[in-house]
Amino acid sequence: MREASLAVAPGRIVTLLGANGAGKSSVLNAVMGLAPASGGSVIFAGERLDGLAPERIVRRGLTLTPEGRRVFAGLSVGENLAIGAASRRGGAEVRRTREQMLELFPVLAERLEQPAGTLSGGEQQMLAIARSLMCAPRMLLLDEPSLGLAPQVVDAIFALIARLRDDGLTILLVEQNVELALEIADEGFVLAGGQVVMSGPAAELRRSGGIAEAYLGAA
Amino acid sequence: MEVLAQQLVNALALGGTYALLALGLAMVFSVLGLINFAHGDLMTITGYTLFFAIAAGVPFAVAVPLGVGAAMLAAVAMERVAFRPVRNASAATMLLTSFALSTILHIAFQNLISARPRPVPVPDWLGGSLDLGGLEIGTIHAVSIASTALLLLALSVFLRRSLLGISMRAAALDFPVTRLMGINANAVIATAFAISGLLAGVAGVLWIAQRGSVDPVMGFLPVLKAFIAVVLGGLGSLSGAVAGGLVLGFIEVALRAFLPGELLAFREAISLSLVILLLLWRPQGLLGAPAVAR
Numbered sequence: 001m002r003e004a005s006l007a008v009a010p011g012r013i014v015t016l017l018g019a020n021g022a023g024k025s026s027v028l029n030a031v032m033g034l035a036p037a038s039g040g041s042v043i044f045a046g047e048r049l050d051g052l053a054p055e056r057i058v059r060r061g062l063t064l065t066p067e068g069r070r071v072f073a074g075l076s077v078g079e080n081l082a083i084g085a086a087s088r089r090g091g092a093e094v095r096r097t098r099e100q101m102l103e104l105f106p107v108l109a110e111r112l113e114q115p116a117g118t119l120s121g122g123e124q125q126m127l128a129i130a131r132s133l134m135c136a137p138r139m140l141l142l143d144e145p146s147l148g149l150a151p152q153v154v155d156a157i158f159a160l161i162a163r164l165r166d167d168g169l170t171i172l173l174v175e176q177n178v179e180l181a182l183e184i185a186d187e188g189f190v191l192a193g194g195q196v197v198m199s200g201p202a203a204e205l206r207r208s209g210g211i212a213e214a215y216l217g218a219a
Numbered sequence: 220m221e222v223l224a225q226q227l228v229n230a231l232a233l234g235g236t237y238a239l240l241a242l243g244l245a246m247v248f249s250v251l252g253l254i255n256f257a258h259g260d261l262m263t264i265t266g267y268t269l270f271f272a273i274a275a276g277v278p279f280a281v282a283v284p285l286g287v288g289a290a291m292l293a294a295v296a297m298e299r300v301a302f303r304p305v306r307n308a309s310a311a312t313m314l315l316t317s318f319a320l321s322t323i324l325h326i327a328f329q330n331l332i333s334a335r336p337r338p339v340p341v342p343d344w345l346g347g348s349l350d351l352g353g354l355e356i357g358t359i360h361a362v363s364i365a366s367t368a369l370l371l372l373a374l375s376v377f378l379r380r381s382l383l384g385i386s387m388r389a390a391a392l393d394f395p396v397t398r399l400m401g402i403n404a405n406a407v408i409a410t411a412f413a414i415s416g417l418l419a420g421v422a423g424v425l426w427i428a429q430r431g432s433v434d435p436v437m438g439f440l441p442v443l444k445a446f447i448a449v450v451l452g453g454l455g456s457l458s459g460a461v462a463g464g465l466v467l468g469f470i471e472v473a474l475r476a477f478l479p480g481e482l483l484a485f486r487e488a489i490s491l492s493l494v495i496l497l498l499l500w501r502p503q504g505l506l507g508a509p510a511v512a513r
Contacts, residue, residue: 053404055403058401070393072396135401
């Protein structure tokens, strides 16, 4: 990753596109403090986040659903959800969020006692998103939520992501599936060769057709 | 029949002590990827705390919690001083750090206290025996088994019911994602060390109650056995560490009891050969997850 500057407006879905190895995940990991960038700054709601540990950044209202879902396979679905709320105090509020999640993802309610590793890929992705939402974030970073999932499952997950935005959540979406991402996103940035090569409203990016070139240029 | 029951009690007592030590090693390994060879020195620290406390006139019942507390404090201090600076270094660096720490502690004990064993007087009742319906059990064995069982039960409740316990299991599975949940990495690691100190402290009290003395390298052999138990049970598995400790205890006691006299000298070699056979049969350890083909 050389340099990139991205801005995400509140209550929007912004998508970050680019070929494999273009540095999309690096951006997310740098924002969350998992792999701090060598320079630059991360500003969220007027506060600098760069240099903070991930556990501190989560408390500022930012969270990440990592690539490959990475649910805690040996822990039950209920334990995965409980741990998602580890940064919060106040049992009553946490219980309310948990009920909302089980309403949003009824399949998780049926499998609360099951080890997360026994869920299907789509169910694990739902659990991973629900686990992220348990910390009541203001902004959600999503890394490749469609990876390895069947098309119908992907549709369901993307419908849900759009619904979360409609409920007021700010979302930064990293996605291989360009068409799908631009369909639900409000704005997009295209990364190639370690920098932003295109940006603008999603509808415009979809029309311009220059994205395929950016992908080829990166290879 | 009675001999068998006697040996079963001995095996449970010895295996239980190995299990406590192995579990402490496994807890630290599961969150940090570190095999802490200075773990045995926590037992030694418990031993010297008992020695000094009792010499100062502190009653045994008070000296025991002091000794266990000293091991916990020492474990947390080890992490803070020795292991935190190399936390993100390679496994080999961390392993060497633990060897260095262990050696420094041995030399410190030898020079500051004594190279010779120091007596730790144990109350008479601990040396006695209990009559359980015709079966005579050494009190120390009964205490060993009871305290091991109690500690394992409490730890299992902690790991399943409390948020910190669940976090520790999560950290063992995926540390970076655990931090993404807002869980403080230092808190999880310090807790793992504190628990390993608690387990080593209790194991130290039980070990010393049988030997009646403490010396600078006392912890080396038991921690080596505990390491074997951890590998036998499956590196990274907590229940595996307990199972490995118990199995190793059973093997050792069975060999001591039933080997013909002329073979007794070889019992360590035979016991380790049995461990190797078990590992050839299950390379991932008794309870370890089978290696996933990639």
